[in-house]
Amino acid sequence: MxxxxxxxxxxxxxxxxxxFVVSAADTVRISRTIxxxxxxxxxxxxxxxxxxxxxxxxxxxxxxxxxxxxxxxxxxxxxxxxxxxxxxxxxxxxxxxxxxxxxxxxxxxPATGQTPDGRWSFRTADATTTNAGPNAARIHEWTFEAMRPGNYTVEITGGAWDERTEAVEVELCGQVRPGQLDFTGGRNRSSSKAIGRMRIPGPGRQRLRVQVGESNRNVQGMLTAIVLRPAPEGVVPRPDGSGVHALRVADAALAGASLTVLGWGDTAEVTGWTEEAAQLEWTCRDIAPGHYRVELSVRAGTDASGDLEVRALGQTLRAPLRPGLDSARVLGEIEVTDPGNRDVTVRPRGARGSWSVSGLKLVRVQP
The missing domain is CATH 2.60.40 (Immunoglobulin-like)
Structure with missing residues (x-):
């Protein structure tokens, strides 16, 4: 059919x-209505x-x-x-x-560029392509003009052969996301998969770089396209029946070029906290008046130090990172006096070492 x-x-x-106008490493300019x-x-x-x-x-x-x-x-x-x-x-x-x-x-x-639904699509046929090493690991590069910041799910299209997968590394706005092309059994066979989420931090010219294969071995895969599909921007669902607002990092807006989302859904976590100004942002809908307990899920390495700050509903809570901690911890309680939508942010304060955030809850404990 x-x-x-x-x-x-x-x-x-x-x-x-x-x-949309897209250039491949400043050498080829493409203008195409899509x-x-x-x-x-x-x-x-x-x-x-x-x-x-x-x-x-x-x-x-x-x-x-x-x-x-x-x-x-x-x-x-x-x-x-x-x-x-x-x-x-x-x-x-x-x-x-x-x-x-x-x-x-x-x-x-149909062309490298952005469609009206906000999706960015890049064809390797429109990229500047070079070899990364003597065994022909390939690097594809594009530059493009972003109109606004945003979170994007990264999807790669292509395939690998000779009974193996092929390594892929995506670099966007200083962030790096590894992935792999799946085995498809032939050079002309393709499949697509999402490998994670990345963020365009602001408007202006951006650079996208994708390496296929490793420089110390023969490449057994081919990338044909990469798609950046718009992802959630921090608005979370309404509370459940017991009044709990569960804020997943998979739904957060990321502020900071170094932040990276690992995993999916309830198991996702955000790493790359190397900037003091980096933060996660949500908007809680229809929050009711009352007292709420703030619980933050943190995974901290043995070298972690410094503080975390949660600003929720106009109030601020702060707590030190505990090296080796891998669980939810209660930061304190806040009070809501007026119903409506409220912003929630998580940010570091002098934090150092390796650590990640996997979620935050506002648990209503008293009407």
Missing amino acids: NPRRCCGQLASLLAIAAT PASLCRYTGRIADKSASKRFDVPWSDGEIASVSLDGGPRRYVKWWKPSDDGKSVRVAMDWVRGGEPPAVLTIESI
């Missing part, structure tokens, strides 16, 4: 387009096939991702475009609990 565009023909004509309707297509799968060929309605562009609905029970192993670029074969893995029908979504990158 042929994929169809998510938007109808009328919606495509009315789609908002934006022009309508949102050009970037996402869907097709319905009615039977339980191990692989299926889809005709694609674009004439150029790189595929950024191919996904099946239904979460981890149904997933795409790899995809391979045809030589003429008019179709793509998708290999799927169906497990118990994941049954057709299902909707296959293909996202393409």
